[in-house]
Amino acid sequence: MSLLITDGLFKRFGGVIALDNVSIRVEPSSITLLVGPNGSGKSTLINVISGFYKPDSGRVFFNNCEVTGWPPHKLYSAGIARTFQLPAPFAKMTVLENLLVAAKWSTGESPLTALLHRRRWLEEEAEHVERAFRILELLSLRHMWDRRASELSGGQLKLLELGRVLMSSPKLILLDEPLAGINPRLAEAIVKHISSLRDELGVAFLIVEHRLDVIADYADYAYAMFRGRVIEEGTPKQVLKSPQVLKAYLGG
Amino acid sequence: MNVVLDALAFSNIIVLSSIGLTLTYITLKVPNFAHGDLVTIGAYTALAAARLLGITPYAAIPLAFIASGMAALASYYLVYRPLDRRGAGIVTLMIASMSTEVILRASLHIFADVMTTSTKSYWRGFLFREEGGQLTSYIVVSTITAILIIISLYLFLHRTKYGVALRAAVENPSLASAIGIDVDKARAVSWLIAGGLAGVAGVFMPFRTPTDPETGWALLLRMFAASVLGGLDAVFGAVIGGYVIGLSEVLGIYLLSGPPLNLSTAYRPAIPFAILVILLLIAPRGLSGVEWRRLLSRMSRGVVRSG
Amino acid sequence: MAELFSFLLGLAAFYSIYQMLALSLNLEYGYGGLPNFGKVMFFAGGAFVTGALLTRLVALSPGAPPDMVWDVSKFKIYNTLLATRGSGYLATNPLLALTLFALMLILGAGVGALLGILASYPAVRLREDYLGVTLIVSGELLRIVARNYEPLVCGTLGVSVPNLFAWAGTYSELIKVGSMVAVSTATVLLINIMVNSPYGRALRAMRDQEAAAASLGKDVVLLKIKTLAVGSAIAGAAGSMYAMYLGAVVADEFTPLKTFIVWLMVVMGGAGNNAGACLGALTYIGIDRALTLFKHLIPLPFDVNYLYYTVMGVALILLLMYRPEGILPERPGRLYATTEISSDSRGGQAAPH
Numbered sequence: 001m002s003l004l005i006t007d008g009l010f011k012r013f014g015g016v017i018a019l020d021n022v023s024i025r026v027e028p029s030s031i032t033l034l035v036g037p038n039g040s041g042k043s044t045l046i047n048v049i050s051g052f053y054k055p056d057s058g059r060v061f062f063n064n065c066e067v068t069g070w071p072p073h074k075l076y077s078a079g080i081a082r083t084f085q086l087p088a089p090f091a092k093m094t095v096l097e098n099l100l101v102a103a104k105w106s107t108g109e110s111p112l113t114a115l116l117h118r119r120r121w122l123e124e125e126a127e128h129v130e131r132a133f134r135i136l137e138l139l140s141l142r143h144m145w146d147r148r149a150s151e152l153s154g155g156q157l158k159l160l161e162l163g164r165v166l167m168s169s170p171k172l173i174l175l176d177e178p179l180a181g182i183n184p185r186l187a188e189a190i191v192k193h194i195s196s197l198r199d200e201l202g203v204a205f206l207i208v209e210h211r212l213d214v215i216a217d218y219a220d221y222a223y224a225m226f227r228g229r230v231i232e233e234g235t236p237k238q239v240l241k242s243p244q245v246l247k248a249y250l251g252g
Numbered sequence: 253m254n255v256v257l258d259a260l261a262f263s264n265i266i267v268l269s270s271i272g273l274t275l276t277y278i279t280l281k282v283p284n285f286a287h288g289d290l291v292t293i294g295a296y297t298a299l300a301a302a303r304l305l306g307i308t309p310y311a312a313i314p315l316a317f318i319a320s321g322m323a324a325l326a327s328y329y330l331v332y333r334p335l336d337r338r339g340a341g342i343v344t345l346m347i348a349s350m351s352t353e354v355i356l357r358a359s360l361h362i363f364a365d366v367m368t369t370s371t372k373s374y375w376r377g378f379l380f381r382e383e384g385g386q387l388t389s390y391i392v393v394s395t396i397t398a399i400l401i402i403i404s405l406y407l408f409l410h411r412t413k414y415g416v417a418l419r420a421a422v423e424n425p426s427l428a429s430a431i432g433i434d435v436d437k438a439r440a441v442s443w444l445i446a447g448g449l450a451g452v453a454g455v456f457m458p459f460r461t462p463t464d465p466e467t468g469w470a471l472l473l474r475m476f477a478a479s480v481l482g483g484l485d486a487v488f489g490a491v492i493g494g495y496v497i498g499l500s501e502v503l504g505i506y507l508l509s510g511p512p513l514n515l516s517t518a519y520r521p522a523i524p525f526a527i528l529v530i531l532l533l534i535a536p537r538g539l540s541g542v543e544w545r546r547l548l549s550r551m552s553r554g555v556v557r558s559g
Numbered sequence: 560m561a562e563l564f565s566f567l568l569g570l571a572a573f574y575s576i577y578q579m580l581a582l583s584l585n586l587e588y589g590y591g592g593l594p595n596f597g598k599v600m601f602f603a604g605g606a607f608v609t610g611a612l613l614t615r616l617v618a619l620s621p622g623a624p625p626d627m628v629w630d631v632s633k634f635k636i637y638n639t640l641l642a643t644r645g646s647g648y649l650a651t652n653p654l655l656a657l658t659l660f661a662l663m664l665i666l667g668a669g670v671g672a673l674l675g676i677l678a679s680y681p682a683v684r685l686r687e688d689y690l691g692v693t694l695i696v697s698g699e700l701l702r703i704v705a706r707n708y709e710p711l712v713c714g715t716l717g718v719s720v721p722n723l724f725a726w727a728g729t730y731s732e733l734i735k736v737g738s739m740v741a742v743s744t745a746t747v748l749l750i751n752i753m754v755n756s757p758y759g760r761a762l763r764a765m766r767d768q769e770a771a772a773a774s775l776g777k778d779v780v781l782l783k784i785k786t787l788a789v790g791s792a793i794a795g796a797a798g799s800m801y802a803m804y805l806g807a808v809v810a811d812e813f814t815p816l817k818t819f820i821v822w823l824m825v826v827m828g829g830a831g832n833n834a835g836a837c838l839g840a841l842t843y844i845g846i847d848r849a850l851t852l853f854k855h856l857i858p859l860p861f862d863v864n865y866l867y868y869t870v871m872g873v874a875l876i877l878l879l880m881y882r883p884e885g886i887l888p889e890r891p892g893r894l895y896a897t898t899e900i901s902s903d904s905r906g907g908q909a910a911p912h
Contacts, residue, residue, distance in 0.1 A: 050774060076776035088771035090764045092831070094891045101764040102775040105757045109777075111789045114756035115749060121757055125895055146891065164775060283688050334880055342687045343594045344883065347826055348876050350596075350819050355872035358865040365861030473699060476692050518707045525700045532693045536685055 001064065003028040003204050004049065004080075004172055009058035011044055018044040019055065020228040026172060029202040031195065031218055033209065033236055036225035037249055042208045043085060045225070046174050049206070050082040051075045063171065077104070079171035083164075083178060085208075087157035089149035096145045098160055099132040100125070102167040128167070135163045138193065155182045162190070166197075175207045179214060187214050194218070212240060224248070255506050257391050261460060263498025264394040265291075268401060268453035269471065270478035270490040272446030276324070277484050279422045279439045280332055282345040288472030289356035290320040290447045294454020295463045296360065299378055303371070309380050309455055310393055316451035324447020327352050328440055353469070360465035377462040390459035397452065402491055405445075409487070418442065423485075470521070474501070477528035483537060497524045565732075570848045572736045572804050575743035577844050579797035581824040581836040582750050583790040589830035589889070590754050591786045592766030594687050597678060597694025598821045600701050601791035603813035604674045605667030605798025607705055610712040610720060610808030613663055614638055617645030617721045620655075631710045638718050642806070645721035653726035660723045663799045664742065671795015675787040682787060683780050695815050705810035717809035720802050739800055746793055751833060753789075755893040762786060763831070763892070823875055829885030838887060843871070 004026040011019040018041050026032045034042045047053045049060060051072040059068045067075060081102075090098050105128075107113045108121025136142040139159040144152065152160060158178060165173055178194075179187045195218045197203045209215050216222075222239040224232040226248040232239050239245060269291050276284045294316035301312035331348050340348070367375040380390070408415040421428040421438030429435045450468075457463050457471075478497040482489025504523045508515040580602060587593040615628050618641040627633050627641065634641075649656040681693045705711050712718045724735040753759055764772040765779050773779050802808045824843050829835025850863055857863050878885070 052770070052774075071778070072770075072773040073776045073778045076774065082774050084771065084774075088768045090767035090771065092767055092889060093760070093763055096894070097760060097763075097892055100757075101760050101772070101777075104776065108757040109761050111753050111758055111785055114753050114758040118752065118756070122895055125757070129894075148891070164771075168776065281688065283692055331876055338880060338883075340879065340883070343588075344879055346594070346596070346688065346691055347822055348879055350822065351872040351875045351879075354816070354819055355869050358868040358872070361865040362861045362869070365865075369860040473692075473696050476696070480689075480692070516707050519703065522700060522703050525696045525703070528696050529693060529700065532685065532689055532696075533681060536689045 002026060002061075003063060004206070005061040006045070006049065007059045007061070009045070009048055009060070010056045011041075011048060011053060012056060017228050019048065019058075022058070022225070022228070022230055024223050024230065024233075026204050026206050027220070028171070028204050029198055030220040031198055031205045031207065031215075033207055033212075033215065033219045033222040033239075034225065035209070035212065035222060035239065035245070036231075040225040040248070041228040042225055043176060044228075046082060046176050046206070046208060050080060050174055076168065076170075080174065081165035081168060081170035081172070082174040083158075083161040083176055085176040085180070087154070087161055089152065089157055089160055091150040092148060094146050094148055095136065095141060095152070095160060096129070096132055098149050099135060099163055099167050100128055102164040103128040103131070104168045132163075132167065135166050139163050155186060158182055159186075159190070169201070170203065172204045172206065175205060175209070177208055177210065179209055179211045184214070187211065191215050191218055212236070216240065255502060258460070259499045259502035261391045261394050261456070262502050263495045264398040265453045265456050265460075266471070266474055266478050266498045267398055267491050267494030268456075269450045270475040270482070270494045271402075271405065271487060272324075272449040273475045274479045274482065274484060274487050274490040275422075275442050275446040277479065278487070279442050280336060280345065282332070282342060282349055283476065284446075285346075285349045285472065286327060286353040286356050287446070287450055287475060288468035288470070289353055289360065290324055290450035290468065291454040291457060291471055292360055292463070292465055292468030293323050293356070294320045294451030295457045295467065296363065296375075296454075297451065298380070298455040299375070299458065299463075300367075302380070303373070309458070313397070313452055313455050316455045317448035318451075320451025320454065321444045321448035323356065324443045324450070325440060327356075328443040333436070333439075357465055357469055364465050376464040378458055378464075379462055380458040390456060394456045394459075397456075401449065401452065402488070406488065473528065474498075474521070474524045477524040477531070480528060480531055480536070485537075497527065500524070500527065566848065566852055568732055568736045570844065572739055573848060574841060574844045575736075575739040576797050576801050576804070577821070577824065577840045578743050578837055579746050579793050579800075580821045581828070581840040582746060582833060583793035583797070584821050584825045585830060585833060585836040586750060586754065586762075586793075587786055587790040589825060589832070589836065590759060590766065591762040591783070592769075593682060593783060593786060593790075594691060595678075595694060595787070595790065596691035596815075596818060596822075597698045598794060599813050599815060599817040600678075600694065600698035601671045601674050601794035602798040602801070602817065603698070603701055603705070603810075604670040604791075605795030605800075606802040606808050606813065607701075607712055607798075607810070608666050608670045608795075609663045609799040609802040610718045611710075612666065613659065613720050613803070614642045614645060614718060616659070617642075617649060621645070621648040631713075635709060635713045635716060638713060642719035642721045646723075646725045649721060649723060650725035650728075656723040656726055660738065660803065663803060664796045667799025668792040668796040671798070672788045672792035674795070675789075675791025676784060678791065679784040679787045683783050695818070698813070698815060698818070702810055702813050705813075712808045712810055715809075715811065717807050720806050720808060722806060723803060735804065739804060742796070742800065746796075747833065747837070750793075754833065760892055823871060826885060827875060827878055829887035829889065831889030832885070832887045835885050835887035835889075839885070 002025040006022055006024050009019045009022040022045060036042055044053065048055050051070050054069045059066055061067065062078060062080060067078060090101060105121065105124060107117045133142065136145055139162065141156060141159055141163065144156065149160060158181065162178060178190065182190065191214055194205060198205065207215065216236040219236045222234065222236040223230050224239050224245040231244050231248060232242045269287065273284060273287045297316040297319040298309040298312040301307055301315050302309050331352055332345065335345060335348055364375040409419050410416065417433050418438045418441060421433045421435045422442050425435045457467060474497055478493035479490050481496055482493030501520060501523045505517055505520045509517045580598060584595060584598055587595045618628050623641055627637050678694060681690055685693060706715050722731065724731045727734040761772065761777050761782060765777060765782055769779055820843065824839035825836050828839025850867055854863055
């Protein structure tokens with residue numbers, strides 16, 4: 001059973017059709033690539049799946065449950081997390097705080113429970129801090145833990161985005177160009193880390209990425225989009241060799 | 253009939269001032285809370301000219317234009333431009349705008365108090381009827397002035413080369429600076445015109461109601477109602493918005509204060525305020541921003557579904 | 560000496576009230592990024608409900624003629640008399656007086672919270688500038704209704720409120736102000752816990768990057784509603800306290816200038832830092848009280864308060880240009896689990912699980 005299924009998604013903005021009958025599947029514990037030239041609808045698809053846009057028609061299923069039109073925060077608790085193409089850090093908060101925000105709190109996130117259940121969320125906080133430090137270690141950001149996010153470099157911000165979504169043990173992570181602006185060595189490390197998360201924890205990834213040289217070898221499946229439609233699907237090698245996909249990239 | 257004429261004159265004041273409010277909103281996307289006080293500055297300039305120079309308030313219209321225009325220009329150069337260059341966000345600009353409002357209003361209070369003591373005459377709650385103006389003449393003059401200003405502003409912004417460039421500069425600054433238009437100067441001119449029009453509106457204010465340093469501030473939220481109704485991004489939308497707001501306030505309270513409701517006339521300002529709140533909640537982009545086609549299709553779909 | 564003492568008492572009283580207002584705006588704007596330009600509306604809500612109910616409630620207990628209480632045309636004339644008589648009655652019943660003090664605070668907070676929830680409707684839908692205008696206008700609408708609808712607070716004349724601390728005799732003023740300081744201090748402690756909790760962190764995240772906060776599981780709409788409810792409840796309680804301190808409620812006092820003053824305190828002191836908001840309130844109120852005290856000694860041909868507003872306006876604009884973060888800038892959130900950080904040995908290749 002697929003973890004994520006989109007069924008005939010349509011989305012238009014004014015006169016422009018951004019998604020045209022898009023049906024894809026993401027299997028559990030897999031890495032699925034989404035490729036295509038700029039403006040082909042990849043980011044729109046991510047935004048629909050993560051609840052930022054409502055589709056005009058079509059449905060989204062996650063974990064055997066219809067989630068079409070759910071708001072982002074509800075999808076996050078269901079197990080879908082995402083990153084943004086342009087890093088979206090909480091600039092005035094420290095790196096550690098950025099991660100703590102993303103943790104799944106059972107209490108203390110409303111004014112009343114913050115006052116009344118103080119002991120309980122303090123205990124929880126200790127666990128979340130410990131987990132956050134392990135993630136920071138993994139992403140080589142540990143030494144930056146008490147810096148404000150606004151002091152981080154572009155590459156470090158990308159890592160911070162990734163670190164945040166790892167805080168909640170999601171089942172599916174949507175990554176919108178995670179490697180853009182990251183040096184090749186770090187990019188390689190991130191991809192390796194993504195694949196180990198898939199293998200060891202069974203996390204599924206849906207990744208929009210242009211740097212296919214780095215990531216294609218690790219991916220299990222790929223979809224190619226062009227002008228809002230899925231024009232090809234299959235293993236990454238098949239998709240990348242498809243004449244249609246080449247034509248799309250070359251401005252056909 | 254008197255009510256209709258009074259409503260017309262009141263609307264002229266609102267129209268003249270809200271055109272400027274919209275114009276400044278377009279330049280920096282900040283609601284200028286001090287715009288009402290620019291109206292008061294116009295009124296006090298006319299009063300000072302009438303008392304100190306002995307001319308009729310009408311002859312002081314150019315002076316009022318200059319005084320309020322200069323105040324607006326100063327607030328642009330001293331407050332908004334420096335903040336804008338430092339990359340201030342909208343909330344910061346709004347706080348600065350409120351500060352400017354408080355500074356201008358408090359200064360007007362000081363001015364009124366100082367003039368009252370030094371000239372031994374009242375500079376608060378003054379009317380122009382005894383300064384040589386007449387009720388009927390002011391209705392005619394304010395209407396003619398409003399019409400002339402609206403036409404000439406339209407011709408300036410749409411038919412002259414400089415006006416078209418000015419519009420381009422304030423509406424689309426990045427494009428305008430790319431084709432070599434001096435955006436900063438265009439903005440400054442916009443603020444000057446906006447302030448000047450508020451000053452002209454201010455000259456007519458004391459013909460109608462006793463004027464003091466709070467008068468313009470009390471008028472401000474009505475101007476907002478007019479500007480929002482006409483669409484905050486459409487200069488001439490404020491003309492329609494101004495007449496609708498002005499007429500509905502004066503005629504509305506005339507109807508509501510009669511039988512069967514017999515509402516106190518002190519509720520008067522509640523009419524434009526209520527219109528504004530309702531407008532902001534259902535159609536914040538004003539009449540020009542309503543997506544009529546979508547609304548109609550939604551309504552017709554609703555009819556089909558229910559039928 | 561006595562003059563100095565009463566000056567300090569007045570300072571403490573006004574500071575207690577404005578500290579609550581500044582902290583509530585800091586919670587909404589400094590931490591949550593919600594620009595509440597209608598602060599005076601929630602403050603007025605608490606004051607109006609106290610003005611409308613307290614005198615009537617107290618008058619009924621010792622048996623004032625009911626028509627004097629319920630007939631508006633009579634209540635308008637006799638409310639000061641009723642309030643004075645009520646103070647006399649409460650002087651013999653301190654327990655009832657203190658209960659009423661608490662009840663009015665709770666009512667004020669309740670009305671404030673209700674108005675706050677109403678205000679969250681535009682707050683989640685409109686851009687900052689439109690929201691600002693909406694809230695300013697709503698506050699003015701409330702004031703216009705209050706000054707014309709006489710059953711509420713007797714219109715333009717205003718209504719008198721009985722002294723709930725008359726039982727303390729010569730110490731009445733001292734104990735009254737002491738209670739206000741206690742309420743205000745309790746607010747500081749509660750807000751400090753709130754902003755240093757997961758809730759406070761979620762608020763700051765929403766302020767910094769609303770979309771990212773939503774994608775990380777924060778229900779931003781609910782967060783805004785709750786925050787405006789809490790902030791407005793505090794402002795409402797402050798309004799109630801203000802009414803009980805002054806012993807009168809006059810509708811026309813609640814103009815947008817009050818909102819501006821609270822913004823001045825928060826931005827000047829440092830948005831996103833509670834100590835900053837308190838410092839801002841203390842600075843403003845301190846100068847304001849001193850000016851009131853020495854007003855008659857300053858030979859000016861105009862009211863010195865206008866000069867004060869002008870100077871404060873200029874100071875605020877300069878601050879926005881040269882030190883936009885305020886006197887005391889925001890600091891990172893408090894961290895409780897410090898032991899985990901100091902033990903540097905953990906980590907390594909462990910997977911996050």
